[in-house]
Amino acid sequence: MSQKSHHTHCPCQKDTNLEYPHCCGLYIDQKQIPMNAEILMRSRYTAYVMENQEYLLQTWHPSTRPMQLDFEPTKWIGLTVHSHTQSDETHAQVTFSARYKVNGKAFKMHECSSFIQEYGQWFYIDGDY
Numbered sequence: 001m002s003q004k005s006h007h008t009h010c011p012c013q014k015d016t017n018l019e020y021p022h023c024c025g026l027y028i029d030q031k032q033i034p035m036n037a038e039i040l041m042r043s044r045y046t047a048y049v050m051e052n053q054e055y056l057l058q059t060w061h062p063s064t065r066p067m068q069l070d071f072e073p074t075k076w077i078g079l080t081v082h083s084h085t086q087s088d089e090t091h092a093q094v095t096f097s098a099r100y101k102v103n104g105k106a107f108k109m110h111e112c113s114s115f116i117q118e119y120g121q122w123f124y125i126d127g128d129y
Helices: 037-050 053-058
Strands: 074-088 091-102 105-118 121-128
Touching: 037 053, 037 074, 037 091, 037 105, 037 121
Parallel strands: none
Antiparallel strands: 074 091, 091 105, 105 121
């Protein structure tokens, strides 16, 4: 498993003054459980930046989780959360855009992700592009 080094400022860009250990590091390093779907989504974005397969699979609902992830040579360069809506106590959607580069060429991914809360923990289910 490859893991990229921690950044000074957290890649999720929730608060540009927060450093990784005080933001997504709390969840990825398993000191706290994300309290809502947006926090989970932000921490999963950061895990993609760090190529942390263990956290990504751990927070992926078993009904849709792949056996493993293959990380392409991607440079993640920004995240924008557009909305976080909770349809009931255990279901939520987060719409976001993520900017990245592959071989120097810039791309933008837009997704509406679905999440479910089970046993007091939020899980990623899937996303519509």
